[in-house]
Amino acid sequence: MTARFLPVTQRLITCTRSVLSAPILVRERWLLNNGRHRLFSSMTGMLRSEDKVIVNFINRDGEKITTEGKIGDSLLDVVVEKNLDIDGFGACEGTLACSTCHLIFDDDIFKQLDSATDEELDMLDLAYGLTDTSRLGCQICLKKFMNDMTVKVPEGVSDVRQAADMSKTTSGI
Amino acid sequence: MSAYCSRWTLRFLNRLCVSGLAKTNNKHVQHFSSQTSPSVQVCIVGSGPAGFYTAQHLLKSHKGIHVDIFEKLPVPFGLVRFGVAPDHPEVKNVINTFTQTAHLERCEFFGNVTIGSDITMEELKMAYHAVILCYGAEGSRSLGVPGEKLSGVYSAKDFVGWYNGLPANKDLNPDLSSDAVVILGQGNVALDVARILLSPVELLKKTDITQASLDSVAASKIKRVVIVGRRGPLQVACTIKELREMVNLPGTKPVLDRRDFEGIKDALKDIARPRKRLTELLMKVAMEEPSGRDAERWAAASQEWSLRFLRSPIKILPTADGKKVAGIRFAVTTLEGSGENAKAVLTGQEEEVSCGLIVSSIGYKSLPIDDGVPFDETQGVIPNDMGRVCQTPGLYCSGWVKRGPTGVIATTMNDSFETARCVLEDIDSRVLDCSMAKPGHHALRGLLEKRGVTPVSFSGWEKIDALEVTRGDEIGKPREKLLDVQEMLQLARA
Numbered sequence: 212m213t214a215r216f217l218p219v220t221q222r223l224i225t226c227t228r229s230v231l232s233a234p235i236l237v238r239e240r241w242l243l244n245n246g247r248h249r250l251f252s253s254m255t256g257m258l259r260s261e262d263k264v265i266v267n268f269i270n271r272d273g274e275k276i277t278t279e280g281k282i283g284d285s286l287l288d289v290v291v292e293k294n295l296d297i298d299g300f301g302a303c304e305g306t307l308a309c310s311t312c313h314l315i316f317d318d319d320i321f322k323q324l325d326s327a328t329d330e331e332l333d334m335l336d337l338a339y340g341l342t343d344t345s346r347l348g349c350q351i352c353l354k355k356f357m358n359d360m361t362v363k364v365p366e367g368v369s370d371v372r373q374a375a376d377m378s379k380t381t382s383g384i
Numbered sequence: 385m386s387a388y389c390s391r392w393t394l395r396f397l398n399r400l401c402v403s404g405l406a407k408t409n410n411k412h413v414q415h416f417s418s419q420t421s422p423s424v425q426v427c428i429v430g431s432g433p434a435g436f437y438t439a440q441h442l443l444k445s446h447k448g449i450h451v452d453i454f455e456k457l458p459v460p461f462g463l464v465r466f467g468v469a470p471d472h473p474e475v476k477n478v479i480n481t482f483t484q485t486a487h488l489e490r491c492e493f494f495g496n497v498t499i500g501s502d503i504t505m506e507e508l509k510m511a512y513h514a515v516i517l518c519y520g521a522e523g524s525r526s527l528g529v530p531g532e533k534l535s536g537v538y539s540a541k542d543f544v545g546w547y548n549g550l551p552a553n554k555d556l557n558p559d560l561s562s563d564a565v566v567i568l569g570q571g572n573v574a575l576d577v578a579r580i581l582l583s584p585v586e587l588l589k590k591t592d593i594t595q596a597s598l599d600s601v602a603a604s605k606i607k608r609v610v611i612v613g614r615r616g617p618l619q620v621a622c623t624i625k626e627l628r629e630m631v632n633l634p635g636t637k638p639v640l641d642r643r644d645f646e647g648i649k650d651a652l653k654d655i656a657r658p659r660k661r662l663t664e665l666l667m668k669v670a671m672e673e674p675s676g677r678d679a680e681r682w683a684a685a686s687q688e689w690s691l692r693f694l695r696s697p698i699k700i701l702p703t704a705d706g707k708k709v710a711g712i713r714f715a716v717t718t719l720e721g722s723g724e725n726a727k728a729v730l731t732g733q734e735e736e737v738s739c740g741l742i743v744s745s746i747g748y749k750s751l752p753i754d755d756g757v758p759f760d761e762t763q764g765v766i767p768n769d770m771g772r773v774c775q776t777p778g779l780y781c782s783g784w785v786k787r788g789p790t791g792v793i794a795t796t797m798n799d800s801f802e803t804a805r806c807v808l809e810d811i812d813s814r815v816l817d818c819s820m821a822k823p824g825h826h827a828l829r830g831l832l833e834k835r836g837v838t839p840v841s842f843s844g845w846e847k848i849d850a851l852e853v854t855r856g857d858e859i860g861k862p863r864e865k866l867l868d869v870q871e872m873l874q875l876a877r878a
């Protein structure tokens with residue numbers, strides 16, 4: 212596969228919000244993932260457990276997915292790196308242009324999050340099922356206090372009839 | 385754009401590889417390739433977000449499905465390529481995921497095939513177990529007022545097609561030599577058009593806007609863009625991100641009349657957050673003194689845009705020789721009712737505005753594709769229940785043709801997933817009879833050949849893509865689009 216870069220600015224947006232966690236250069240990670248995938252994985256393996264937190268996702272079908280993520284990573288990074296099966300999540304790849312990374316937080320965690328920028332709120336306003344504790348996953352970077360938090364993926368569709376039980380036809384990829 | 389691959393698309397690919405579905409001859413894939421051969425033949429008409437998201441969900445969820453995507457143009461991605469503004473490249477990142485879907489073993493792309501003329505619906509129905517119509521909205525709502533056909537009056541669809549390189553609009557060459565432009569409608573498309581007309585050329589020249597459009601905008605004499613709505617400030621159809629971009633546009637000053645916003649504050653208490661934040665931004669611009677950087681920028685601005693409310697177009701006025709647009713007459717309206725459903729009713733007053741260019745951005749419109757497919761002319765959609773076309777088993781629809789021409793890509797994604805779920809449900813419950821084998825595209829290749837139609841494969845598109853990117857590189861743009869269908873076809877076949 213040949214490769215091309217978007218202008219760097221577009222790939223830098225993830226997590227520039229967080230002062231404590233260093234901004235993540237998506238472009239660098241892209242390189243790691245593309246060319247040196249195994250090296251990247253083994254680096255991850257070497258991280259100490261205190262650099263990680265547990266995150267629980269409640270998927271659209273109500274299934275709970277428990278995984279861990281590195282402190283400083285965004286929730287979009289976690290979904291990507293752990294290959295979580297959340298359909299359509301992160302369509303704009305973390306560039307604040309789609310709102311498909313919308314997640315709903317518990318009240319106590321929500322209160323402790325860095326406040327959202329106007330740009331995040333603008334995009335969030337387009338999200339399905341917006342709640343008072345909604346945020347965009349590509350803008351939330353993991354911190355220690357988030358350990359074992361639970362975030363909910365909102366129903367993607369407005370009509371509950373549409374949440375049909377597809378367990379028989381899905382292969383569960 | 386499809387020539388690069390990000391870690392997100394890798395993730396997507398990985399997930400599909402594990403199921404033995406990817407077309408690449410990668411070791412992982414071969415290792416897992418002991419799967420049953422596809423038995424359900426699905427055809428998707430249209431390769432915009434609706435087509436690709438429907439395909440993605442079907443392929444991911446059911447290992448026995450093969451999807452063929454037919455696209456009228458030689459190039460894929462619909463409005464992501466020909467609608468989304470050139471200065472919003474991040475929106476186009478969805479192309480990465482679509483490209484991975486197209487690369488899957490069980491997915492095939494056929495560009496340059498128009499369903500309804502090159503292949504009939506009847507022929508498709510014979511060849512496939514299910515046909516999913518995702519052909520979008522190829523028409524425009526018309527104003528229905530005298531003068532609409534005058535030179536200098538364009539639909540937003542054509543105008544956007546021109547700056548985005550849609551082959552059908554390559555010769556539009558709108559005259560940008562007058563100082564005032566009127567845009568009718570206050571949706572996001574209207575703001576896209578206004579922004580492209582007013583953006584500094586230094587910004588546009590780093591985008592994939594066509595070179596001809598860039599040259600026109602660079603030579604443009606436009607100083608004033610008036611964006612007109614038939615209802616009030618609480619009913620504007622645009623969203624806040626796009627409005628904020630307009631407010632922050634370099635070299636340009638927003639002009640909002642504070643009288644339009646008097647009394648609106650009270651209404652803000654009871655409305656949902658998105659509308660509330662949008663209105664607050666409008667009010668801030670209209671009623672507050674600009675501070676610091678805004679004040680400086682607006683004082684130095686050489687161009688302006690404004691929002692005009694409660695004006696419904698009634699006549700487009702010609703120049704003395706009757707050849708060109710010289711202005712537009714509006715009926716002044718007032719609102720009956722409140723909120724999103726408020727109606728504009730005429731007051732009897734009229735007003736004229738002079739301008740040399742009018743862009744009508746009052747919405748796209750879906751068109752019927754074939755006599756055999758039900759179509760609701762008033763709503764401009766295919767009548768359906770959650771994507772199942774009414775009274776036509778085996779036929780489904782997603783995207784703008786299902787819902788009407790509104791909604792962002794995320795909306796289209798959700799409703800495409802809904803349609804895909806209905807198809808899966810119907811396969812499961814045997815409402816869709818898949819017991820008989822169907823030939824899929826094998827039945828159509830001969831027909832196409834006989835009719836002199838050569839389809840463009842996805843790798844054919846990738847040749848076009850590569851050349852566009854190379855041409856763009858030479859002039860510091862992400863791509864320079866090919867504008868000619870014949871040139872695309874030649875390149876794809878080479």
Ligand SMILES: Cc1cc2nc3c(=O)[nH]c(=O)nc-3n(C[C@H](O)[C@H](O)[C@H](O)COP(=O)(O)OP(=O)(O)OC[C@H]3O[C@@H](n4cnc5c(N)ncnc54)[C@H](O)[C@@H]3O)c2cc1C
Pocket residue numbers: 429430431432433434435454455456457460461462463464466467468469472475497498499500518519520521522544573576748753782783784785790791792793794796
């Ligand atoms: C100007 C504009 C800008 C936009 N910008 C944004 C944005 O910035 N962000 C955002 O989220 N959303 C944006 N949108 C909305 C977004 O583009 C739509 O939600 C989405 O494209 C609808 O998808 P679709 O697949 O239904 O239609 P389309 O994208 O229109 O796809 C339909 C496809 O079907 C093909 N087709 C038509 N007829 C036939 C036929 N007879 N046979 C075969 N193929 C056929 C067409 O060529 C086309 O490729 C924008 C829309 C417009 C109009």
Ligand SMILES: NC(=O)c1ccc[n+]([C@@H]2O[C@H](COP(=O)([O-])OP(=O)(O)OC[C@H]3O[C@@H](n4cnc5c(N)ncnc54)[C@H](OP(=O)(O)O)[C@@H]3O)[C@@H](O)[C@H]2O)c1
Pocket residue numbers: 525527568569570571572573574576613614615619620621622623626696697745746747748789790791792
């Ligand atoms: N950046 C983005 O995310 C982006 C960019 C472009 C487009 N899009 C999306 O694409 C969709 C289509 O956008 P759009 O701008 O074409 O449509 P839209 O949002 O439906 O806006 C249409 C506008 O035209 C007006 N209108 C309709 N009929 C009229 C008439 N007869 N006379 C006068 N005015 C009339 C409407 O006013 P009334 O309300 O009074 O009917 C409205 O202001 C939208 O969902 C939009 O959000 C998104």
Ligand code: FES
Pocket residue numbers: 287300301302303304305306307308309310311312334347348349350
């Ligand atoms: S991934 Fe698109 S806004 Fe977060």
